[in-house]
Amino acid sequence: MDSHAGSVRSWRRGDLLFASGGALARLDPRLAAPAALRLPIDVPTPSVTRIEIFDRPPAVNSFQFARSVEPAVRPPRVVRPRPVEPPCEEPAPATDPAAPKRTRIAPPRDVVKLSERFFFLLQPDLEAILETSSLAFPRQPFPFQLDGMAFLVPRHGAVLADEMGLGKSMQAISSLRLLIRSGEARRVLVVCPKGLVSNWTRELADWAPELLVAVIEGDPQRRRWQWSLEDVPVKVANYEAVVRDRDLVAELGLEFDLVVLDEAQRIKNRTSNTSEAVRALRRKRSWALTGTPVENRAEDLVSLFEFVAPGHLNDRMSPRALGAAAADHVLRRTKDKVLKDMPPRMNRDERIELSPEQRETYRRAEEEGVLRLSALGQEATIQNVFELVLRLKQICNFDTATGESAKLDCLEAELEEIQASGKKSLVFSQWVETLGRLKTRLARFGALEYHGGMSTAARDEAIRRFKHDKQHNVLLLSYGAGAVGLNLQFSQYVFLFDRWWNPAIEDQAINRAHRIGAAGAVTVTRYLSADTIEERIDEVLRKKRDLSDTILSQAEAPASSGLTTEDLFALFKLAPPIRAAA
C-alpha cells in the first residue's frame, strides 16, 4: 500500500484513477482507450479531487515503566519480642465468587503528568498485585480495606479517617508494605501515642511479618543508634520521642519516604511542640490516620493538612470549601456503610435521677458556683467556669458529702444481669479517682482498672486478664488511656459512666468493643444525670457531632461548631465577659 502514496504524489493531469478494494491505480488513458475511440485534440483538462489516503502512520505516544523491585530475602525480624496474646478472631469477609471484586489504584487528582497517571491506570488490580507479590495476609482483607489501600498507595498526602474499628492501621501497614515491596519506600516512620507502640509492633508483625521494625525508645545513646539504623525499613516512635529527638533527627539528616501518623488528631494544635516536631520531619509521603479528623473545630482539619499537604487548606475556607478541597486527600468510611453484616450497636441514653441527698449537694454547689461567677463579673475566666463544671460532674458521679451514687446503683444492677449471661463490660470515666471508687464497689465482678496512672506492663496485664480470665468481667477505663488503640471486641457492653467533652472521644471509647470481629451486638449505655450540667453538655455535644459530619459530607455548616467560651458560660445562663467572648 505504500505504493499508493507514491501514486498519488505522481499524479499527472489526464490520469484515470481507479479505486477498488482500497487499492488505488493509475492508468495511462492512451493505453486504456479503445482503439476505435478518437479523442478530440482539445479535450478539456478534467478537474481532479485529491482524496487523502493513509499515507503516513499515526503519531504514537510511548511510556515505559520501571519494573517493580521484588524483595530480597530478608533476615528474620526480631527487634522487640512479640506479645504472647493471640490475635483476636475476625470473621472472614463475605465474598461473592460469582462477582470477583477488582480494586483499581486510581491516580490522585494532584498527579498531573500523563505518564504518572498512566503508571497507576495500567497497573493490575490490587487483588492481582497482592496475589502475585507473595504478600500473605493473616486474614483476608475486607473489600473496603482493599479500597483503603488503593487510596493510600498512590497518595503522597492522605488522611485515612475511617471510623474506629475498621482497621486503619492494617490498611496503612499493608499499603506501606506494598510501597516497600515495589521499591517506592525504603524508610518508613510510624508515629503513634506511647500507649499504642506495642499495638503497632504487634500489628506490623501480623500484617507485614517480613519487615524489620525498630522501636525508638530508651536512653539518648540508644535512640541515636535506633534512628540511625539503615537496614531497618520501618521505625516506630511515639510522639514524645519525635519531639524529644527533633534536633537529633535533623542532625542525622534523616529523610523518610513515608511518615504515618496514628491518632493524628494529636497535631490539631498547630503551635504545639508535637505538631511542629512532626511537621519538621523531612518526608516524601505523609499519611494521617484518625477516626476524628474534625474533633472540635474546622481548624482541626486545616492543622492536619499542614502535615499532610501543607498550604492546601486554610482557616478562611468555609466548611463546604474545606470539604471540597480536602476531598481527594481524605477517605472516610463508617461501619454502617461498609460492614452491613457487622453486629448492630445499640445506644441507650439512661437518664438517672440523683438521690435526694445527691440532688441537694448538687443544688448547693451549683448555686454557690453561679453566685461566685456572677460576683466575679468581668473578671470571670473560662477556667472558673470549667472548674465549676468539673465539680458538678463529679457530684453527678458521687455525692461528695455522703458518697452516694445513683449512677453506680444503676450500673451495679445492670452488671449483675450481664454477669449472669457471662458477657463482659467496659466502663469509661473521665476520672481515675472515679475508677478507683468503682473498682471497690464492683469487686465482685472482678473489675480491673486501665488508666494512664498505671505502668505499661500493668495495663497489658489488666487487658490480658480481662480477655482470658472468666473471673474478670468488667474493665474500668479512663477515656485518656482506654479510648484509643485497644481491641476489646469480645466485650458486648459499654458504659459511659460520665461524659467526655468531645463526642469523637466517646466514639473512640465505644469502638474498643464495636469493631471488626465483634461477636455480637454491642450495647452502649450513656448515663446522664437528669436536670444537671450533664444534660446541658450533652446538648452541646450533639451540635459538635454535626460539625464533623458537615465537613466530611460537604453539607451546610451548623449553627454551632464546638464548645466555645459562649457555650461554657451559657451552661449557667451567664453571658461571657467581653474580653473572653472576643
Added chain:
Amino acid sequence: MEQTPGEQPIDLAFGFLTAVDSPSHGLFGGYLLVDPAGRPLEFHCTAPVKVSRAQQILYGATLQSHLHGRQIGATLLAEGTVAPELVLTDFEPMLHVRSHTSLPVALVTRADAAVAPNAEASSFAIGSVSVSPHAQDAGLGEALRQKLESLVASVDLAEPFERIRAAIEEAQRH
C-alpha cells in the same frame, strides 16, 4: 537497578493490543506490554485516526486490514522495545497485524461469548477466556497456551484491555 534474587526475569513479556473508537476523536490504538505478573512494562498509544467517508469508499473491503493491521497495529508494535511472547487482541480486525509482524497474534474472547466466526481448531480455553491464534499461528496453539499459563496465574487475560481503554480515556481527558 540491580536485580535481586526475588526478581522475575526481565525478558518475558506479553503484548495486549486493542483499539478504542471515540465518536468525537476517532480511532485510538493502544498497546500494553506486561510482565508475567501482569505489571506494565510499556504502553504505546496512537493519536486518533479518523476515517473519512471517501477513504471508506476507496479502501472498501481492505479498510479494516489496512487501518487496524498496518496503520495502527503495525505502527504500535514497531514502537515496543521488548519483544513479547505473543500479542493478544480482543478486537478481531486487529488480527490483521499478523501480516506485518513475525510475532504470534491471537484473539481473546470471553469463554462464554459466541465463538469467533473464523475461530480455528487451535483455539483453547484458558482462565475465563478463549484464545484463538491467528491462522498463521494455528500450529502454535499448545505452545501459546503454555506460555500464557504463567500470565493467567496473575491476571485475567481480558483485564489488561480494560486498562488500555481506561488509559486511552484518560489521554482524551488530558
